[in-house]
Amino acid sequence: xxxxxxxxxxxxCGWRGHRRWHLLVPDRVGGADWSCETPSGVAFFFxxxxxxxxxxxxxxxxxxxxALNQEQQAQLLEVGWNNTASAxxxxxxxxxxxxxxxxxxxxxxxxxxxxxxxxxxxxxxIIGRYAGEVLRFVGxxxxxxxxTEILGVWLTYRYRNQKDPRANPSAFL
Numbered sequence: 001x002x003x004x005x006x007x008x009x010x011x012x013c014g015w016r017g018h019r020r021w022h023l024l025v026p027d028r029v030g031g032a033d034w035s036c037e038t039p040s041g042v043a044f045f046f047x048x049x050x051x052x053x054x055x056x057x058x059x060x061x062x063x064x065x066x067a068l069n070q071e072q073q074a075q076l077l078e079v080g081w082n083n084t085a086s087a088x089x090x091x092x093x094x095x096x097x098x099x100x101x102x103x104x105x106x107x108x109x110x111x112x113x114x115x116x117x118x119x120x121x122x123x124x125x126i127i128g129r130y131a132g133e134v135l136r137f138v139g140x141x142x143x144x145x146x147x148t149e150i151l152g153v154w155l156t157y158r159y160r161n162q163k164d165p166r167a168n169p170s171a172f173l
Contacts, residue, residue: 044160051153055146062142065135070128073135077127097123 068076081088081100089110092098098109098120113120 048153048157051149055149055153058142058146058149062139062146065139065142068135070132073131074124074128077124077131081123081127091123091127095123095126097121097126100124 078100081091089108093110093112096111096113098111098114099107099122101122101124103109103120103122109120111120
């Protein structure tokens with residue numbers, strides 16, 4: 001016959017059975033007092049830390065999108081233009097433009113303006129307009145959601161442990 005082994009232990013937080021786990025968490029930073037926290041309380045703490053990190057990244061990217069001036073934006077676009085050949089062909093075909101700042105007749109261009117008698121415009125001003133609009137849009141949306149995220153964190157922290165006034169006060173939780 002097999003024997004069942006049941007392990008119960010006495011923790012500093014009081015008697016805890018084998019099915020409940022509690023963690024020791026410091027009451028204050030640098031303090032010697034310890035309190036018992038359930039895993040949900042610790043999970044909430046880590047959830048708040050992760051949300052704070054997401055806020056910092058989201059806020060930083062949004063500020064960077066909004067802070068790019070025309071010169072920096074043009075430099076980034078030119079680096080991207082020079083490093084990709086396949087995207088260059090797609091951009092020229094879709095935006096009906098040839099070359100980045102000027103068009104060299106020896107280069108290949110898939111735009112329809114080459115086949116017609118109309119002069120082809122360079123792609124830099126067209127891409128710059130689109131990129132400027134997109135950066136402002138993404139930066140604004142990112143700022144909006146980063147601040148609503150902080151508002152949600154504050155509301156969650158504020159009202160997390162609030163008790164229902166209609167509940168029975170003698171009932172456990």
